[in-house]
Amino acid sequence: MSWGGALASGSRRLALAAFVVALCGAILYEVLRPTLLLVGDITTDVVDGKTALGGAISYAAAVASAYGVRACVVTAAAPGADLSVFAVHELHVVPTAATLTFEHTYTWWGNKRKLRVSARPNMTLAAQHVPPHCRRARTVLLGPLAPGDLDATSFVTHQQGLWDRWTGFQQAVGLMAQGLQRSLDPTGRVASLRQPSEALLAALGPRTTVFLSDVETEVWAPGTVRALAARSARWLVTLGEHGADEWLPGVNASRRLPAQKVDAADTNGAGDTFATAYMLALAAGARDPGAAANWAAGRAVALPQACKPGCVTAAILAGSRWARWGAWQRTVVRAAHAAVGAPAAASARAAAAAAAMHTQQLCSGLSSALHPAGVQLEPRQTGGPKKDRSEDFYANVGSAIRTLRDETPLLFQRDLTYDIYRDDITFRDPRNAFAGKRNYRILFWSLRFHGRLFFRHLYVDVQRIWQPEEQQIRMRWTVHGIPRVPWNAEGIFDGVSTFRLDGHGKIYEHQVDNVILRDSPMLRSPLFAGLNLLPMPQPVQQPCPGACARSAASARGGNAVEWLASLQQGALSDGGARMAAPPCQAGAP
Structure with missing residues (x-):
């Protein structure tokens, strides 16, 4: 065989090997892509003088745990904050001087909540705070709670990687936008804006699904929600005991999603639970993600404030076959990883080096x-x-x-x-x-x-x-x-x-x-x-x-x-002795 023929044959074999390696790498890249990224501040909620963990991503993490999803979580918190709800997730904490703190008060008839911010972090979470591998998540769920605590636009406009652009992958962004529609007076009292904020308008896009409640949208001009829904992937307005209204792409009218009938004990976290369950069901390809979201929200409102958000996980597990199946899978995977995965990974690294x-x-x-x-x-x-x-x-x-x-x-x-x-x-x-x-x-x-x-x-x-x-x-x-x-x-x-x-x-x-x-x-x-x-x-x-x-x-x-x-x-007099080099002086040229 000629030199050219051998080279051509070798090139074909190497090209085939390179293709197989690239294909395996692409499959591995997709398999290792995180399912969910949660970004937002945790909160310390003060109710009747007692403190409890809160925040949209705290409830989101509890729901994800129930469905067996290990999320990347990026939050801001002061040292000593309670982070127990994130135990099964990959947690990245941006240290701040203070944890976002809400004081909850209720009217004498008990059905209207008032909020006051008594402490705020000294920074704004943005896409640059997210580790690179977490940015590749299939679904991103953002939970702003107060003005300036999260730059939602940085996630919507974040440039996807070359592989994602080449394959046409579209990252889904869920925006629990209540924090973008809040204003604070000099005393920290929280009020709803009477029109869509600039931050909310900037975060809209073909990948963004927006979640708001009727408390934020009822003060808007008629037709505003419909107009904004046309600029988004999906738009959902929760209506409390009446369920939620859903706007879908290309549909001018909303669809009512009926709520689950339960005995409500506390409504804190219901909207966050609804949004998380909706995005997870949507990512799983469910035909009616709204039904799954309303069911999960019903489990949350049936629980007292004192045990939340941790008890939300157990409540969903107790009533959902899907959640129990996910929990069983997670248990099996963890056991397999402990028994086989970790030693196999070490051996694989050693084999790669060999x-x-x-x-x-x-x-x-x-x-x-x-x-x-x-x-x-x-x-x-x-x-x-x-x-x-x-x-x-x-x-x-x-x-x-x-x-x-x-x-x-x-x-x-x-x-x-x-x-x-x-x-x-x-x-x-x-x-x-x-x-x-x-x-x-x-x-x-x-x-x-x-x-x-x-x-x-x-x-x-x-x-x-x-x-x-x-x-x-x-x-x-x-x-x-x-x-x-x-x-x-x-x-x-x-x-x-x-x-x-x-x-x-x-x-x-x-x-x-x-x-x-x-x-x-x-x-x-x-x-x-x-x-x-x-x-x-x-x-x-x-x-x-x-x-x-x-x-x-x-x-x-x-x-x-x-x-x-x-x-x-030259000839050496000893017939083979090694000739030494001239002595070397420090600083020699």
């Missing part, structure tokens, strides 16, 4: 940067030229050393120069052996391809280049590689490349050996113990790397390679 090591050990030096000052030249002379050496032997040896030193760092940027090798060059490593310059070139082409495909960063430190004998060049190197995996990982490998020379100074064999993966703490595993990979002692570094060679070269009026050639041509 695979990376095997890929890299085929090369004498994989790098993106090499500092010539760090290369130590220590030639060894075994005697004068022999009769079977050609006149250009030493010139070719010097060229080979210079080429190896200068081109190894550019392995991933461009092809190598192959003039220093014979056509029948043989390559050997602990697991492979082949012959021929064509196969040798394919090897380095494959290394460049796989290096770019599987690693984020690769670099090499060349510790030494020396000649233990005239017809041999040795190079000791250390490779650092960071693979393209979602966890933090780094592989460090030590190895030695031996290049054997013929009578013309051409390389006829390249052997890689002593390839050892250092025992870094993150990679300790029974898998590696089975591979007998032991740490390798580090070579002793020259006090001022490279200065000796440069000083000696300048003393002889030539560069380091010319100095090496002159040492090769």
